[in-house]
Amino acid sequence: MAVDYAVIVVYLAGMLAMGWWGMRRAKSKSEFLVAGRRLGPWMYSGTMAAIVLGGASTIGGVGLGYQYGLSGAWMVFTIGLGLLALSVFFSARIARLKVYTVSEMLDLRYGGRAGVISGVVMWAYTLMLAVTSTIAYATIFDVLFDVNRTVAIILGGTIVVAYSTLGGMWSITITDMVQFVVKTIGVLLLLLPIAVVKAGGFSEMKAQLPTEYFDPLGIGGETIFTYVLIYTFGMLIGQDIWQRVFTARSDRTARWGGTVAGTYCLVYAVAGAVIGTAAKVMYPTLPSADAAFATIVKDELPVGVRGLVLAAALAAVMSTSSGALIACATVANNDIWSRLRGVVVKDGGGERDEVKGNRAFILIMGVAVIVIAIALNDVVEALTVAYNLLVGGLLVPIIGGLLWRRGTAAGALAAVGVGGVAVIALMAAYGILANQPVYYGLLASLAVYVVVSLATKPTDAAVLAAWRERLAGRGTDDDPATPDPVSV
Numbered sequence: 001m002a003v004d005y006a007v008i009v010v011y012l013a014g015m016l017a018m019g020w021w022g023m024r025r026a027k028s029k030s031e032f033l034v035a036g037r038r039l040g041p042w043m044y045s046g047t048m049a050a051i052v053l054g055g056a057s058t059i060g061g062v063g064l065g066y067q068y069g070l071s072g073a074w075m076v077f078t079i080g081l082g083l084l085a086l087s088v089f090f091s092a093r094i095a096r097l098k099v100y101t102v103s104e105m106l107d108l109r110y111g112g113r114a115g116v117i118s119g120v121v122m123w124a125y126t127l128m129l130a131v132t133s134t135i136a137y138a139t140i141f142d143v144l145f146d147v148n149r150t151v152a153i154i155l156g157g158t159i160v161v162a163y164s165t166l167g168g169m170w171s172i173t174i175t176d177m178v179q180f181v182v183k184t185i186g187v188l189l190l191l192l193p194i195a196v197v198k199a200g201g202f203s204e205m206k207a208q209l210p211t212e213y214f215d216p217l218g219i220g221g222e223t224i225f226t227y228v229l230i231y232t233f234g235m236l237i238g239q240d241i242w243q244r245v246f247t248a249r250s251d252r253t254a255r256w257g258g259t260v261a262g263t264y265c266l267v268y269a270v271a272g273a274v275i276g277t278a279a280k281v282m283y284p285t286l287p288s289a290d291a292a293f294a295t296i297v298k299d300e301l302p303v304g305v306r307g308l309v310l311a312a313a314l315a316a317v318m319s320t321s322s323g324a325l326i327a328c329a330t331v332a333n334n335d336i337w338s339r340l341r342g343v344v345v346k347d348g349g350g351e352r353d354e355v356k357g358n359r360a361f362i363l364i365m366g367v368a369v370i371v372i373a374i375a376l377n378d379v380v381e382a383l384t385v386a387y388n389l390l391v392g393g394l395l396v397p398i399i400g401g402l403l404w405r406r407g408t409a410a411g412a413l414a415a416v417g418v419g420g421v422a423v424i425a426l427m428a429a430y431g432i433l434a435n436q437p438v439y440y441g442l443l444a445s446l447a448v449y450v451v452v453s454l455a456t457k458p459t460d461a462a463v464l465a466a467w468r469e470r471l472a473g474r475g476t477d478d479d480p481a482t483p484d485p486v487s488v
Helices: 002-025 029-037 041-052 055-097 102-110 115-135 137-145 149-198 201-208 221-237 239-245 251-282 289-300 305-340 351-375 379-403 409-430 436-455 461-471
Strands: none
Touching (some): 002 149, 041 149, 055 102, 055 115, 055 239, 055 461, 102 239, 102 305, 102 379, 115 305, 115 351, 137 149, 137 305, 149 201, 149 305, 149 351, 221 239, 221 436, 239 305, 305 351, 379 436, 409 436
16 A cells, blocks of 8 residues: 555645645735636636535445446536536626625625625535535545544645645645546546446446446436435535636636536536446445445555545545635635624735635634534535525525516515525424425525515615626726736
């Protein structure tokens, strides 16, 4: 394992070096939180694909393939569909707003009265996303170094917190590009063909497994529909995703770069399911479907290649973890703490103090994430709660604000409140993992949004005029983006 260890150590050291490099670039709030809004199409595509394809998409995607066959691709496939929808229909408008958080967008659209409540919901979502990503380190480091769960979480979490705190979005962007390349080589170019060959090829896989393993809808229509509601719609409104859209150099970059990233996700989804199906042929009686990835890597790959593929899994987890962490800290500082203090922060004066403040929040949130990850046992339930709250509470007012001129602040607040409360009550009644909470919570949020908006006074014309100006890319507070050698 010495060669494999060397590969991993070099990779982790490189992540910390990127953090140090990013620290030297992040001199303003815009540079620290959204990489100066200057990423070109190649960097934007790579970093967007990296953040959405985390441990759940890699280890979990292979596990679903092991359990259901090719239809196990649907979870990651719906993530790719959500990213495509965001990129084609909404990303250009989002990028032109030149804001830092989803709650700031809601304030602009509805007149400054939706920020704190929506910020709390978004903060809970990003916090639990970071926690669940951090827990995934335990699986990978157990295979690598045979260390216990707590040590693995502290080791992986500390590295992510370190480079994220040092350089903010610049560090995360560069590390995500490295992680994107490592994932592409490790999973698509190495693990996929090796797994298929080791399983005897597709003909042998079909001979060994039941026919439902090759049914595209074998996982079940209701499950697919739930994935669409949670993951496709979740991609449209998550702060972690929007914060990457804010890094785009132009609305064209956001649209086409995101389309490339979404297409990549579709390919990655199929690859994970095929790898899991091959693992089922080789290891038909594993105790857990999620053990399929680690088992096939540990037993079937040659020295050196094994280290690279494990680094790919580590890259997948780190990219999602770091993206969720900076999103969580940005929401906590800009949407909750600053508002509770009655402070509206803009670029301009005190930029260096703003960088220090956001850096401190990343450190605080990072420590909290590690502590919660150590204490938490049921990851699936925690992530389900977060996604249910996100979709049930925020999807309608966000998409409604972008598409429906008649939507009002009262309607938006009612939708957040009723949708959130309905989801929580229904999870208590049906169970956290049930499908009904997100179904009925979303319907309740939509009904209340429409009824209350129509029953209340329309949004002030001046607010809508300012909103249209921002959608057109005018009237922003950011300094104009300047050409940059890494904006390719």
